[in-house]
Amino acid sequence: MIRNLDLDLLRSFAAVADLGSISAAARKVGRSQSAVSLQMDRLAESLGFQVLERRGRAVSPTPRGGAFLEDARRLLDLNDRVLTQHVHGAFAQPLRLGFVQDVGEDVMKRILYRLAASFPQAPITVRVCTTVTMLDKLKAEDLDIAVGLRNESDLPTTLLLREPMVWIAARHLRLDREAPVPLVLFENPCICRSAAISALNAAGRAFRIAFTSPSLPGLMAAVGAGIGVTVRSPRALRPDLAVVADLDRASLPDMEFVLYGRPGSRPPALAKVEEILLEELRREHPLYAVA
Structure with missing residues (x-):
């Protein structure tokens, strides 16, 4: 049977x-x-x-x-x-999406696969950029929807995922407690940069900016080379990297991934886009998923 x-x-x-x-x-x-x-x-x-x-x-x-x-x-x-x-198959208008680099290659690959299958006639444009840039583009209606980090905004938002920020460095890096902490950070403006500097100031720990980059691969390459310490979410960890226990007194806030929409009316197809983004982002690290 x-x-x-x-x-x-x-x-x-x-x-x-x-x-x-x-x-x-x-x-x-x-x-x-x-x-x-x-x-x-x-x-x-x-x-x-x-x-x-x-x-x-x-x-x-x-x-x-x-x-x-x-x-x-x-x-x-x-x-x-x-x-x-x-x-939605007849929907042929471009879908314009924004992502921060922290979303990760594997997650973005799954999202794009599902979007291409769900909207075969719709050209998909993706902009990988900072949260500040994508908020500007949403307000200018150059993007339809975006996944960024929590930032002050009057745009429609949905909390996707909450993860802890952690101090990350190469496994072989040893910090001198008497020397300023060498930081590897994004250029301004950056939520993790601000959190790192605020945490070290609050802990009374000296620091210096050892390396800056506008791209996550460049940032993580410098961290892997042992140039210094960065602040990201645990999803940035690799086998050659580790959480820095020496900085546990410099406590960091959580990192919140947020789904941003643009003001005004939107195509009905975006409801399906939102569903796919929610499912794929929350599939990662379920212990920190929004309740």
């Missing part, structure tokens, strides 16, 4: 896996917490194995559930692509 998977169950399962919480997933899919719990029981019964397990206060896929999750995502992407091509 041929059985069919219930896509509503798969969508709730993916939401739980992304957010690490039944209650957070319930808010995302618009159901009650008990309803999503029942959905997970039905999915496990349908598949013949448990898809979720509790680890402390968080919920995560079992080993078999994790393997099934990737196939579930492919089924959902195919379903969404078929529907959006019929609903």
Whole structure:
């Protein structure tokens, strides 16, 4: 007997896996917490194995559930692509998107893949720039939607993700406690630059600007070479880099990724764009996802 998977169950399962919480997933899919719990029981019964397990206060896929999750995502992407091509397929206006470099290559690749599949007739233009630049471009209506870091603005905003800022340096770098901290920073204006300087001033720690760059690859190349210390989110860590414990007294604020819209009316297709951005950004580092 041929059985069919219930896509509503798969969508709730993916939401739980992304957010690490039944209650957070319930808010995302618009159901009650008990309803999503029942959905997970039905999915496990349908598949013949448990898809979720509790680890402390968080919920995560079992080993078999994790393997099934990737196939579930492919089924959902195919379903969404078929529907959006019929609903939004005729949308041929350019989609103009902005991203800060901290979003990361892998996340941006997934976002662009899904957008190209959902809007096959719409030219997609992407501008990777600073948050300040993208806010100016949104106000000038040169961008439709953008993902940046939290900044003062009167534009429509949605909080996507909150992550801690951390001090990052090459693993081989050793700081002299008696010497000024060598900083590797973006050029002004930069939220992480301001946070680093404010934190060191508050801790009474001397510093010097050892390297500046307008690009994240240039910045991280200097950090990897041991030129100095930078401040980014944990997603910037690589095997050759580490969090600097010597600076734990210079406490840093959280970094907030925000979805910015432009003022005035917008094409209906942007609702689907927002959904894709929300899902892909929140899929990263679920422990710090917005509740």
